[in-house]
Amino acid sequence: MRRTTLRLVNLDAQTATIVALVGIIVGVVGIAIGVIALSKLSRLHRSYSLLRVDEGKETLLDVLSRTREEFAELSDDVKGIDYSLSQLQRGLSIALRHVAVTRYDALDNMGGRYSFSAALVDDYGDGLIITSIHGRSETRSYLKSIVGGVSEIDLSPEEKNAVAAALRGGA
Numbered sequence: 767m768r769r770t771t772l773r774l775v776n777l778d779a780q781t782a783t784i785v786a787l788v789g790i791i792v793g794v795v796g797i798a799i800g801v802i803a804l805s806k807l808s809r810l811h812r813s814y815s816l817l818r819v820d821e822g823k824e825t826l827l828d829v830l831s832r833t834r835e836e837f838a839e840l841s842d843d844v845k846g847i848d849y850s851l852s853q854l855q856r857g858l859s860i861a862l863r864h865v866a867v868t869r870y871d872a873l874d875n876m877g878g879r880y881s882f883s884a885a886l887v888d889d890y891g892d893g894l895i896i897t898s899i900h901g902r903s904e905t906r907s908y909l910k911s912i913v914g915g916v917s918e919i920d921l922s923p924e925e926k927n928a929v930a931a932a933l934r935g936g937a
Contacts, residue, residue, distance in 0.1 A: 862886040862893050866931030868924045872899045883925045885932035891915035893932075895925050 777785070824832075864887045872881035880900035887893035895917065897908040910917045910925070915933050917925075 859889040860892075862888055864888070864893075864932045864935060866928050866934075868928040868931070870924050873901060881924075883922070883928040885912070885925070885928040887912060887915070887929070887932045891933055895921070895929060897922070897925055 865884065867882055867884045869879040869882045871879055881898060883895060883897045885893065885895045891912065891914045893912050895910045895912055897910070899906045899908075910919050910921070912929060915929060917929075921929065
């Protein structure tokens with residue numbers, strides 16, 4: 767069996783003080799590093815607690831998965847609404863939605879502007895013009911078709927005015 771012996775080293779006071787100070791500094795640095803590591807570990811623990819499943823609570827992954835599914839559903843809804851909107855825009859372009867009316871006195875001796883011409887056209891200038899001529903004893907009404915803002919039948923100046931106003935957006 768081998769025997770170990772302890773040897774005592776005698777240090778002078780100055781060397782012992784230096785060794786003691788180095789030991790204290792190393793200890794303080796060790797404690798500081800430990801406190802820093804403990805605070806980082808505490809922050810990590812709080813961050814990972816979101817991933818931990820508690821009874822009756824959702825994890826972060828559950829919330830993200832549910833949110834992704836909801837976004838996919840919303841995306842499908844937006845595509846459907848976009849399609850419906852394009853269909854509506856196509857339908858509106860052929861609707862008779864531009865209207866203008868011109869009132870006038872058809873006969874020189876009549877007052878009150880009882881006669882009128884009303885133009886109803888779509889975005890392409892297709893539609894119709896309704897004209898009502900009011901006289902002393904009777905009223906006559908006429909209907910003329912308009913294609914591209916022009917009629918095959920000659921239009922009166924008042925009818926042309928109504929068509930032009932309707933093509934500008936109505937008046």
